[in-house]
Amino acid sequence: MQANYHTHTPRCNHAEGKEREYVERALEAGFEALGFSDHTPYFFDVPGYYSSFRMRPEQLPDYVETLLGLREEYKDRIGLYLGLEAEYYPKLFPKLLYYLRQFPLDYLILGQHAIYNETEGVYSPRPTDDEKLLDQYRGQTLEALDTGLFTYFAHPDIFHFTGELAVYDRHVRAICRRAKELEIPLEFNLLGFSEGKHYPNPDFWRIAGEEGSTVILGSDAHAPEDTWRPDLIARAEDLLAGFGIAPIEKTALRPIR
Ligand SMILES: [Zn+2]
Ligand SMILES: [Zn+2]
Numbered sequence: 001m002q003a004n005y006h007t008h009t010p011r012c013n014h015a016e017g018k019e020r021e022y023v024e025r026a027l028e029a030g031f032e033a034l035g036f037s038d039h040t041p042y043f044f045d046v047p048g049y050y051s052s053f054r055m056r057p058e059q060l061p062d063y064v065e066t067l068l069g070l071r072e073e074y075k076d077r078i079g080l081y082l083g084l085e086a087e088y089y090p091k092l093f094p095k096l097l098y099y100l101r102q103f104p105l106d107y108l109i110l111g112q113h114a115i116y117n118e119t120e121g122v123y124s125p126r127p128t129d130d131e132k133l134l135d136q137y138r139g140q141t142l143e144a145l146d147t148g149l150f151t152y153f154a155h156p157d158i159f160h161f162t163g164e165l166a167v168y169d170r171h172v173r174a175i176c177r178r179a180k181e182l183e184i185p186l187e188f189n190l191l192g193f194s195e196g197k198h199y200p201n202p203d204f205w206r207i208a209g210e211e212g213s214t215v216i217l218g219s220d221a222h223a224p225e226d227t228w229r230p231d232l233i234a235r236a237e238d239l240l241a242g243f244g245i246a247p248i249e250k251t252a253l254r255p256i257r
Contacts, residue, residue, distance in 0.1 A: 019067060125198065
């Protein structure tokens with residue numbers, strides 16, 4: 001692993017440590033690049049609703065300023081990139097984009113934590129055997145990929161489908177195929193892997209292997225030491241090798257303009 005583009009900061013209310021500590025850990029790893037991609041602020045249209053796992057819009061300037069300062073300070077030692085992890089909530093996305101484009105952000109990764117959106121939809125990790133919801137996840141994430149604004153698709157297997165494998169296969173294969181057509185890497189999520197969550201889902205990665213998907217490892221670090229966990233990376237690479245997948249080391253960032 002030579003780069004990690006999936007790094008959080010305490011602004012999302014569930015990560016710890018200073019940005020600098022994440023950078024230091026990345027240096028220890030010998031990474032060429034470290035990308036921060038904290039949970040994006042979002043603008044919801046339900047009065048009084050507050051999304052607890054993301055920074056507030058007014059925190060974004062400080063996020064950007066802090067990272068630009070570190071980028072300058074470390075410029076001779078590592079490439080630091082400013083990103084955000086964002087859901088694609090169709091009716092709310094234009095306003096988000098309008099706001100984000102006012103900042104010098106380098107990239108977005110897609111992390112579809114809910115379908116429809118948080119106030120009217122369903123959280124992706126909630127187990128369900130309802131194909132209609134899986135179909136919605138597929139449709140919504142394909143639309144997201146089609147925007148051309150996402151550098152990669154984080155934990156594409158976060159949707160927790162408990163129904164028949166043949167049904168899962170059909171929808172997930174469509175996601176793998178579109179991502180491949182658009183040359184968008186799929187992220188094997190190391191946080192989920194270390195915590196034994198329902199993702200990474202071996203069924204998903206088997207299908208990704210069959211489809212010849214481009215795969216990248218993402219630390220999804222919520223603590224500085226998680227930026228680089230060599231033991232975990234080795235285990236992930238072993239597992240992926242079993243599906244015929246060799247993850248790429250780095251990826252080009254897609255501009256959000
Ligand atoms: Zn996520
Ligand atoms: Zn994340």
